[in-house]
Amino acid sequence: MSASEATTAHLSLEVTFVMGSQPRYLPIVRATVGQLAEIVGWGEGDARAITLAIDEALANVIRHAYHGRPDGRVELECRAAGDELQFQIRDQGEPPDPSRICARAVGCDQIGGLGTHIIRDVMDTVSYQATPEGNRFTAAKRLRRPA
Amino acid sequence: MTITVRQSPAARIVDLEGEIDLGTSPKLRRTLFDQLKETPKLALNLQALRYIDSSGIATLIEVLKDAKNLGKEFVLFGMTPAVRDVFRLTHVNRIFLIFETEEDAIARA
Numbered sequence: 063m064s065a066s067e068a069t070t071a072h073l074s075l076e077v078t079f080v081m082g083s084q085p086r087y088l089p090i091v092r093a094t095v096g097q098l099a100e101i102v103g104w105g106e107g108d109a110r111a112i113t114l115a116i117d118e119a120l121a122n123v124i125r126h127a128y129h130g131r132p133d134g135r136v137e138l139e140c141r142a143a144g145d146e147l148q149f150q151i152r153d154q155g156e157p158p159d160p161s162r163i164c165a166r167a168v169g170c171d172q173i174g175g176l177g178t179h180i181i182r183d184v185m186d187t188v189s190y191q192a193t194p195e196g197n198r199f200t201a202a203k204r205l206r207r208p209a
Numbered sequence: 210m211t212i213t214v215r216q217s218p219a220a221r222i223v224d225l226e227g228e229i230d231l232g233t234s235p236k237l238r239r240t241l242f243d244q245l246k247e248t249p250k251l252a253l254n255l256q257a258l259r260y261i262d263s264s265g266i267a268t269l270i271e272v273l274k275d276a277k278n279l280g281k282e283f284v285l286f287g288m289t290p291a292v293r294d295v296f297r298l299t300h301v302n303r304i305f306l307i308f309e310t311e312e313d314a315i316a317r318a
Contacts, residue, residue: 085232092260110291111298117262121231176263176299183298 075101075142083124083134083153092117095140095149102142103205112147112203115184116140118177119151119199127155127197145205150198157192212240219315220282221248226257229265237265241272249281252314256287266299273305282306286314 077094081087095116099109120136128134134155141148182188185201192198210227221244229237245251253269255261269285276283286308288296296302308314 085230088230088232089228107290107294110294114262114295114298117230121262121264124231176266179300180263180295180298 074144077140079136079138079140081136081138082132083128083136083155084132085121085124088117088120091120091138098140098142099147102145102147103207111184115181115201116149118180119149119201122158122177123151123153123155123197123199126158127153129156131155145207146202148200148202150200152196152198154196157197158190160190210236212237214240214244216248217315220250220252220284222252222254222311222315224254224257228260229258229268230260230262231264234262234264234268238268238271241268242275245272245276245279245281245283251276251281251283252311253283253285254287254311255285255289255292258289258292261292261295263295263299266295266301270301270304284308284314284317286311 075098077098079087079091079094081091092113096109096113099112100106104112116138120138123136124130124134134153137150137152139148139150181201184203186203188199188201190197190199210225210229210233213224213226215222215224223240223244225237227233241251241253251272273283284306287310288307296305296307306314306317308317
């Protein structure tokens, strides 16, 4: 194990955002997620992709769960644990319609549904749950170090 | 996000600077649709664009469709690696006419 791996193996950092369902907060989240990804060890391009995926998940909450209402509550937990980044988003808006998640065909000129494809392409695991306490989106990505 | 519009002999050019996301894409949409009404050739400069999300990509697709319906041209140029990654992730590279430089875009436009 290299010195850098020894360092990141014990890395554990959690950042929580509690915010209104307003797009104006998204740049703050993007800056943090991008830096977390780089701290774990991803390069610039991968860090950008992870940032985009989480930005898309939050945008979906604002657009679809709260229908653009600015007074919804959105909680985002980001956890860097070893070589993995884990995210959880909770909201109390309208539950997601499973039939509409990734319903768009890729590579076409249809306008909607791009975000969910980005999330699934970028992250290793993705799940959506509607619970009595609200909606929960979870996603994770593990860093693959060269052997 | 800052949007600047200028006119070249061959096309109307829209320069973007900053980030396009859910909050800023409506402004971009209004600007591009307004400009498209006034020119047969619209070119979008992405050189100073640091970030674009799927709402920005969806806006560009809408404008492209409108341009095609009106028999007009809508081209992109100056794509940074960050923006190029999003086009790749959304699989829309082939939908647009994308050029490296303004000169190339105008010559084709």
